[in-house]
Amino acid sequence: MADPTNTEWGNVDNAAGWNNWNGPWRSGLKIHGAGCINNISDVITDRGSHGYNWSSKQNLTYNGWLFDFGSGFCGQWYHLKANAMSLRCIQNN
Numbered sequence: 473m474a475d476p477t478n479t480e481w482g483n484v485d486n487a488a489g490w491n492n493w494n495g496p497w498r499s500g501l502k503i504h505g506a507g508c509i510n511n512i513s514d515v516i517t518d519r520g521s522h523g524y525n526w527s528s529k530q531n532l533t534y535n536g537w538l539f540d541f542g543s544g545f546c547g548q549w550y551h552l553k554a555n556a557m558s559l560r561c562i563q564n565n
Contacts, residue, residue, distance in 0.1 A: 475528035475559055478548055481539035490546040496523055505542070509556035524557035 476484070488495055496503035507519035518524070527537040531550035538557055539548055551557070 478527040478529050478537040481527055481548055485539065485546050490541065492544050492546065493523060493541050495546065496541050506558050511552060511554035526557050526559050
């Protein structure tokens with residue numbers, strides 16, 4: 473299995489036309505809004521409102537690329553790698 477790259481996340485998002493959390497959940501991937509664990513407070517934040525999923529690429533030594541979705545958006549950003557976010561396999565190799 474392979475973690476998706478930020479390019480692969482973009483390809484899946486663009487091909488499916490996702491623009492909110494319904495697309496990722498209703499897809500065959502069944503991606504849900506798990507939120508993340510904040511690296512400072514160790515508390516789960518954004519559960520049910522954001523789906524943060526790491527890609528296998530980093531932006532800087534302390535930032536990684538992720539695919540994020542919520543009630544009115546889907547997109548890619550970079551974020552602190554110290555925050556615990558979901559990993560998701562797109563395909564088996």
